[in-house]
Amino acid sequence: xxxxxxxxxxxxxxxxxxxxxxxxxxxxxxxxxxxxxxxxxxxxxxxxxxxxxxxxxxxxxxxxxxxxxxxxxxxxxxxxxxxxxxxxxxx
Amino acid sequence: xxxxxxxxxxxxxxxxxxxxxxxxxxxxxxxxxxxxxxxxxxxxxxxxxxxxxxxxxxxxxxxxxxxxxxxxxxxxxxxxxxxxxxxxxxxxxxxxxxxxxxxxxxxxxxxxxxxxxxxxxxxxxxxxxxxxxxxxxxxxxxxxxxxxxxxxxxxxxxxxxxxxxxxxxxxxxxxxxxxxxxxxxxxxxxxxxxxxxxxxxxxxxxxxxxxxxxxxxxxxxxxxxxxxxxxxxxxxxxxxxxxxxxxxxxxxxxxxxxxxxxxxxxxxxxxxxx
Numbered sequence: 600x601x602x603x604x605x606x607x608x609x610x611x612x613x614x615x616x617x618x619x620x621x622x623x624x625x626x627x628x629x630x631x632x633x634x635x636x637x638x639x640x641x642x643x644x645x646x647x648x649x650x651x652x653x654x655x656x657x658x659x660x661x662x663x664x665x666x667x668x669x670x671x672x673x674x675x676x677x678x679x680x681x682x683x684x685x686x687x688x689x690x
Numbered sequence: 691x692x693x694x695x696x697x698x699x700x701x702x703x704x705x706x707x708x709x710x711x712x713x714x715x716x717x718x719x720x721x722x723x724x725x726x727x728x729x730x731x732x733x734x735x736x737x738x739x740x741x742x743x744x745x746x747x748x749x750x751x752x753x754x755x756x757x758x759x760x761x762x763x764x765x766x767x768x769x770x771x772x773x774x775x776x777x778x779x780x781x782x783x784x785x786x787x788x789x790x791x792x793x794x795x796x797x798x799x800x801x802x803x804x805x806x807x808x809x810x811x812x813x814x815x816x817x818x819x820x821x822x823x824x825x826x827x828x829x830x831x832x833x834x835x836x837x838x839x840x841x842x843x844x845x846x847x848x849x850x851x852x853x854x855x856x857x858x859x860x861x862x863x864x865x866x867x868x869x870x871x872x873x874x875x876x877x878x879x880x881x882x883x884x885x886x887x888x889x890x891x892x893x894x895x896x897x898x899x900x901x902x903x904x905x906x907x908x909x910x911x912x913x914x915x916x917x918x919x920x921x922x923x924x925x926x927x928x929x930x931x932x933x934x935x936x937x938x939x940x941x942x943x944x945x946x947x948x949x950x951x952x953x954x955x956x957x958x959x960x961x962x963x964x
Contacts, residue, residue, distance in 0.1 A: 616932025641926040649795035651745035658798040665791035670758025672785035678766035684722040
């Protein structure tokens with residue numbers, strides 16, 4: 600049952616993702632790519648539990664590296680997107 | 691139970707903010723606000739996850755967040771405006787390897803059933819391709835490596851053999867989770883595939899490739915979400931995966947290129963020498 604439930608969520612999210620993006624002006628292509636890239640840093644949430652659950656030493660090491668990498672993705676991604684869009688407004 | 695409900699309800703709120711954020715990013719008047727809305731969603735998701743009962747020790751989480759936060763902020767502030775696309779590629783690669791590591795770490799938390807093993811394998815596979823592919827894209831755009839298509843005799847055969855080897859080692863890995871040899875094979879071969887997919891593509895097509903790799907990193911996060919049973923990873927990952935594909939198509943059209951033309955240059959154009 601759990602898998603069916605998750606599969607439904609997955610399907611609806613995919614359709615929503617398809618529908619969200621349409622007729623984006625060319626100037627916004629890179630910021631949009633960068634902004635959605637920051638969202639894919641959500642894997643940070645998974646990394647947090649890996650790093651903090653104390654399963655094995657290896658899992659903690661992998662989790663900690665994952666937290667650092669995903670945080671770079673999230674913080675860097677949002678900040679870079681904001682910088683791009685700030686420029687865009689002035690121009 | 692109470693905390694678990696709170697965590698999951700907050701994930702719903704975060705998903706709503708991601709959806710509105712993505713929508714707003716698509717139009718010039720609201721784009722900057724949209725990015726902020728999506729960042730608030732991320733903040734909520736991360737902070738609320740810290741309440742998760744499976745987290746016992748916060749020491750290493752703090753180390754990872756501080757290190758990643760400082761590096762990310764310094765890179766984001768110091769990069770020149772003209773180098774933005776390659777920065778996106780680099781950040782995307784870090785997200786990809788994070789998903790790979792989350793999938794790998796999931797091997798040790800619990801006894802994974804066959805379905806979970808498949809999703810673990812997928813997050814490692816897609817995460818690995820995203821990581822090395824993004825790094826090559828970064829190298830080509832920043833001119834740290836030649837931007838021209840890199841092709842060699844027998845590339846097509848090599849790539850086909852590589853894909854067959856990946857399928858075989860993935861199957862063996864899923865069937866023998868305790869055999870780490872297959873795990874290392876999946877990690878190594880997927881990293882190699884990421885390189886092979888991007889080197890035959892010319893520097894001018896890199897923005898399209900980065901957009902596609904961005905979609906992959908969403909899919910990697912989504913697979914990792916299935917591996918560790920986390921719904922916000924599944925939802926946000928699928929949103930990025932799907933919207934990334936659409937954006938890639940839009941970008942291709944704007945450049946008057948076809949997606950398959952860009953993607954399979956390493957498989958078809960070898961005879962013509964790129």
